[in-house]
Amino acid sequence: MSTREHEPNASQANHDVRMRGFASRTTVEQALCWIDEHACPLESQRVSIHAAWQRVLANDVVSAVDVPGFDRSMMDGYAVRADDTSGATPYNRLPLHVVGQALPGVEFPQEVASGQAVRIMTGAPLPRGADAVLPVERVEVDGERILAQDAVVRQKHVGVKGEDIRCGDQVLPRGRRLRPQDIGVLSSIGQAEVEVIRAPRVRIIVTGNELLPAGSLPSEHRISDSNGPMLTSLVTRDGGVPEHPGIVPDDPESILKAMQSDVDVVLVSGGSSVGQEDHAPVLLATHGELPIHGIAMRPSSPAGMGRLGRRVVFLLPGNPVACLSAYDFFAGRAIRRLSGNPTEWPYLTVRLPLCRKLVSTVGRVDYARVRMNGDAIEPLAISGASLLSTTTRADGFVVIPADSEGYPEGTVVEVFCFDQR
Amino acid sequence: MSTREHEPNASQANHDVRMRGFASRTTVEQALCWIDEHACPLESQRVSIHAAWQRVLANDVVSAVDVPGFDRSMMDGYAVRADDTSGATPYNRLPLHVVGQALPGVEFPQEVASGQAVRIMTGAPLPRGADAVLPVERVEVDGERILAQDAVVRQKHVGVKGEDIRCGDQVLPRGRRLRPQDIGVLSSIGQAEVEVIRAPRVRIIVTGNELLPAGSLPSEHRISDSNGPMLTSLVTRDGGVPEHPGIVPDDPESILKAMQSDVDVVLVSGGSSVGQEDHAPVLLATHGELPIHGIAMRPSSPAGMGRLGRRVVFLLPGNPVACLSAYDFFAGRAIRRLSGNPTEWPYLTVRLPLCRKLVSTVGRVDYARVRMNGDAIEPLAISGASLLSTTTRADGFVVIPADSEGYPEGTVVEVFCFDQR
Numbered sequence: 043m044s045t046r047e048h049e050p051n052a053s054q055a056n057h058d059v060r061m062r063g064f065a066s067r068t069t070v071e072q073a074l075c076w077i078d079e080h081a082c083p084l085e086s087q088r089v090s091i092h093a094a095w096q097r098v099l100a101n102d103v104v105s106a107v108d109v110p111g112f113d114r115s116m117m118d119g120y121a122v123r124a125d126d127t128s129g130a131t132p133y134n135r136l137p138l139h140v141v142g143q144a145l146p147g148v149e150f151p152q153e154v155a156s157g158q159a160v161r162i163m164t165g166a167p168l169p170r171g172a173d174a175v176l177p178v179e180r181v182e183v184d185g186e187r188i189l190a191q192d193a194v195v196r197q198k199h200v201g202v203k204g205e206d207i208r209c210g211d212q213v214l215p216r217g218r219r220l221r222p223q224d225i226g227v228l229s230s231i232g233q234a235e236v237e238v239i240r241a242p243r244v245r246i247i248v249t250g251n252e253l254l255p256a257g258s259l260p261s262e263h264r265i266s267d268s269n270g271p272m273l274t275s276l277v278t279r280d281g282g283v284p285e286h287p288g289i290v291p292d293d294p295e296s297i298l299k300a301m302q303s304d305v306d307v308v309l310v311s312g313g314s315s316v317g318q319e320d321h322a323p324v325l326l327a328t329h330g331e332l333p334i335h336g337i338a339m340r341p342s343s344p345a346g347m348g349r350l351g352r353r354v355v356f357l358l359p360g361n362p363v364a365c366l367s368a369y370d371f372f373a374g375r376a377i378r379r380l381s382g383n384p385t386e387w388p389y390l391t392v393r394l395p396l397c398r399k400l401v402s403t404v405g406r407v408d409y410a411r412v413r414m415n416g417d418a419i420e421p422l423a424i425s426g427a428s429l430l431s432t433t434t435r436a437d438g439f440v441v442i443p444a445d446s447e448g449y450p451e452g453t454v455v456e457v458f459c460f461d462q463r
Numbered sequence: 464m465s466t467r468e469h470e471p472n473a474s475q476a477n478h479d480v481r482m483r484g485f486a487s488r489t490t491v492e493q494a495l496c497w498i499d500e501h502a503c504p505l506e507s508q509r510v511s512i513h514a515a516w517q518r519v520l521a522n523d524v525v526s527a528v529d530v531p532g533f534d535r536s537m538m539d540g541y542a543v544r545a546d547d548t549s550g551a552t553p554y555n556r557l558p559l560h561v562v563g564q565a566l567p568g569v570e571f572p573q574e575v576a577s578g579q580a581v582r583i584m585t586g587a588p589l590p591r592g593a594d595a596v597l598p599v600e601r602v603e604v605d606g607e608r609i610l611a612q613d614a615v616v617r618q619k620h621v622g623v624k625g626e627d628i629r630c631g632d633q634v635l636p637r638g639r640r641l642r643p644q645d646i647g648v649l650s651s652i653g654q655a656e657v658e659v660i661r662a663p664r665v666r667i668i669v670t671g672n673e674l675l676p677a678g679s680l681p682s683e684h685r686i687s688d689s690n691g692p693m694l695t696s697l698v699t700r701d702g703g704v705p706e707h708p709g710i711v712p713d714d715p716e717s718i719l720k721a722m723q724s725d726v727d728v729v730l731v732s733g734g735s736s737v738g739q740e741d742h743a744p745v746l747l748a749t750h751g752e753l754p755i756h757g758i759a760m761r762p763s764s765p766a767g768m769g770r771l772g773r774r775v776v777f778l779l780p781g782n783p784v785a786c787l788s789a790y791d792f793f794a795g796r797a798i799r800r801l802s803g804n805p806t807e808w809p810y811l812t813v814r815l816p817l818c819r820k821l822v823s824t825v826g827r828v829d830y831a832r833v834r835m836n837g838d839a840i841e842p843l844a845i846s847g848a849s850l851l852s853t854t855t856r857a858d859g860f861v862v863i864p865a866d867s868e869g870y871p872e873g874t875v876v877e878v879f880c881f882d883q884r
C-alpha cells in the first residue's frame with residue numbers, strides 16, 4: 043500500500059476523522075444525485091439473441107427484411123383465384139381442378155390458372171396466379187377436383203408479404219429491456235446477435251477477520267459471511283455480473299489490490315466506517331476520491347461512495363441489514379443505471395394503513411422493515427442493523443423521509459415489497 | 464413411428480378429426496383445471512446457496528446454531544463492566560485501566576476485572592467479565608488509561624448471542640421463493656446448500672419445413688424461427704430449464720423421438736392443429752394421452768395438452784402470437800407450478816379505461832393486445848395470430864372472458880403489462 047498522503051479537499055468528507063465518528067453526514071438526496079451524475083449506461087456489447095432476454099437495447103433496431111418475405115397461406119386448404127369462387131355455396135358447389143400441392147418452404151413451380159386450385163398447407167408460399175385460400179372445411183374433394191362450397195375474396199386467408207414487419211420498420215427502440223416476444227421478433231428479422239448495453243462487472247469485497255466463508259458452520263468466535271452471497275444475488279438482480287472470489291484479508295494491501303480489479307463497480311462490505319481498522323475509506327481517499335462518507339440514514343449511516351479510476355466504489359457497512367439497505371439505496375441504483383435498466387427500485391409497492399405507530403427521528407431517513415398483517419402494515423424494526431432475520435421476517439420496508447418524525451397508527455404508507463414477480 | 468391405433472375415448476378430443484377442424488372446443492377454465500391437476504411441484508434437489516436465489520424452498524429451514532454464536536461488540540470502543548461507568552460524565556471522568564485489545568474472530572484470553580477496560584473492535588467477542596461497550600467517542604485516552612465520559616448500562620452496544628437467530632428457530636418456510644437476504648440468512652446459519660424444488664426440464668420442439676434456424680436471415684420462401692428463442696426466454700422466466708437444440712424435421716419419427724426426451728415438460732410449436740401434416744396430436748394421442756385439443760380462445764384455439772409417460776405435453780400453435788398466448792395461458796402455468804412458483808402470471812396489472820371500444824365474440828376468450836395511451840388503454844389487435852410485432856408494439860394485454868361481447872369505450876379494464884420489474 044502506498045503511504046503517499048492525499049491532499050484533502052472540501053468535497054472529500056471525513057476520511058481523516060479516525061475513531062471520532064462522522065463530522066457531518068451527506069443527505070440521501072445528495073448521495074442519489076452523485077450516483078446519477080457518475081453512473082450512466084455503459085457502452086454496448088454484441089450478444090447472441092439467446093442471451094439477450096432482459097438485456098437493454100443499445101440502439102434502435104430497424105428491420106432489413108419483410109416478415110413474411112412472401113405471400114403465404116394462413117390455413118390448410120386450397121390456393122385459388124378468388125373470382126373462381128364467386129357464388130359458391132353448399133347448394134351451388136363450383137368445381138376446380140387440383141393441379142398440385144404447395145408445401146411450406148418451397149416455391150410452387152407453376153402459375154395457377156382460372157379453374158385451377160392448388161392444395162396448400164399453412165405457411166406455404168401462395169402460388170403465382172392464386173390470390174386467396176379456400177379453407178379445407180369449405181370444399182368437398184371429388185377425385186382430382188374439389189367442389190368449392192364457399193366464396194372467398196382476394197387475400198382471404200393470405201398473409202401478405204411484410205404484413206408483420208416491413209423492411210425499414212423500426213421494430214424495437216433503444217433502451218428497451220428485451221421481452222421474450224422481442225427476442226422472437228429479432229430472430230424473425232434475421233438478427234442472430236443484438237447490441238445491448240454492457241452488463242457492469244461488479245467486484246464484491248467482503249472483509250472482516252471474524253468472518254468464515256459463506257455457508258460455513260459458525261465456530262465459537264466467528265460468524266459466517268452473509269453479505270457476500272446476498273450481494274451476489276442483488277447484483278445479478280440489477281443486471282450486473284458479480285465477482286466474489288472469497289473473503290479478502292483485512293489488510294490494506296489485500297483490500298487495495300481487490301479494489302483495483304478490472305471491473306466497473308466495487309462494493310466493499312465491512313471496514314467502511316471511520317475506525318482505526320477501517321481501511322477502505324482511507325485507501326479510496328488516498329488512491330481515488332471519496333466525496334461522500336457518512337449518510338444521514340438508519341441503518342447504513344457509515345456508507346460511502348467514490349471513484350477509483352473509472353470504477354464507482356461503494357463502501358457498505360458490514361452489518362447485514364445496513365449492507366442491504368446501503369446496497370438498495372445506492373449501489374443497486376448505480377448498477378441499474380450502468381446496465382441501462384430503470385433507475386427505480388425493482389420492488390412492487392402497496393399502500394396500506396399502519397396498524398401501529400412508526401416512530402422515526404428528524405434529520406435522517408429511516409428504513410423500516412414491516413410485515414403485512416391482513417390489510418394493515420405492522421412495523422417490525424428500524425434499528426438492529428446486524429439482525430438480518432428482520433429482513434427475512436419482513437414482507438417489505440417503508441422509507442421514512444428525513445423531515446418526518448414518523449407516522450401515527452392508521453396512516454396510509456407506501457410499502458416496498460421484497461417479493462418480486 | 465408406431466402405427467398402432469389408439470382406442471379413442473370421450474375425453475380425448477378430435478385427434479381423429481383430420482382436416483376437418485375441431486368438433487368441439489375445451490373451455491379455458493377446463494384446460495386450467497387439467498393443468499392444476501397434472502402439474503404439481505416436483506421433488507426437491509440440493510443446490511448451493513450461490514445458485515439458490517429465486518428458487519423455491521422444499522422444506523422449512525430451522526437453524527442449528529445461534530447467530531451470533533457469542534456476545535459481541537457492536538461498536539469500536541472499550542469493553543467494560545457497566546457498573547464501573549456509573550456516574551461518568553464529561554465533568555466526572557472515571558479512569559479505567561486498559562489491559563489489552565479484543566479483536567474480531569479471537570477470544571480475549573483473560574477476564575476483565577473491575578476497574579479494567581479492553582480496547583474492542585466492532586464484531587469482536589466480548590471478553591469474559593465485561594458486560595457493556597463504551598463507544599470510543601465517549602472516552603479520552605490517557606496513556607494506558609481511558610477516562611470514561613459517559614455511563615453505559617449492561618449490554619449497551621453488545622450484540623448478545625442468538626439475538627439475530629436462535630438455535631431451533633424456523634428461519635424460512637417451505638415454499639418460500641428465496642430473496643437475496645434469505646440467501647444471506649442461510650449462509651449465516653452455515654447452510655452451504657439448500658433443498659429447493661427441482662427446476663423442470665423443458666424440451667422445446669419447433670417444427671416446420673418453412674423455418675430457418677433462429678436468427679437466420681429469412682430467405683425467399685422461408686421464415687426464421689421466432690418461437691424457439693421466445694419460448695426459451697419464457698421457460699427461463701417461469702423457473703424451467705429450457706432445451707432447444709434446433710428445429711426438428713417435420714416428420715413423425717423425429718417429432719416422437721424429441722417428445723420422448725428425458726424431460727418434465729414438452730412444448731411442441733407448430734404442427735399442433737388437425738391438419739394432415741400435424742403430426743404431434745396424433746403422436747400424443749397414440750403414444751400417450753391427449754385429453755384436450757382445441758380451446759375456445761383466440762388466438763391459440765388449436766392448442767392442446769396431454770401426457771406422454773410422466774411428461775406434460777403442450778401443443779402450441781406455430782403462429783407466434785398464438786404460440787405466446789398458448790404458452791402464457793397454459794404451458795407457463797404448468798412450469799410455474801412444477802417449479803413451486805406462484806401459479807399466477809408474472810405480469811404487473813393496471814386498471815385503466817379504454818379509449819376505444821374493444822369487441823369480442825361470445826363463446827371464446829380473447830387475448831387483446833393493448834397500448835397505454837396516456838391514462839387510457841388503446842386496443843391494438845385481437846386477430847393476427849401470425850403478427851408477432853403486435854405483441855412488441857403492445858404494452859400488455861386484456862383478457863376478455865368467453866361470456867363477454869367486449870367492452871364499450873370508457874370501461875375500466877385490467878391490463879397485464881408485458882414489462883416486468
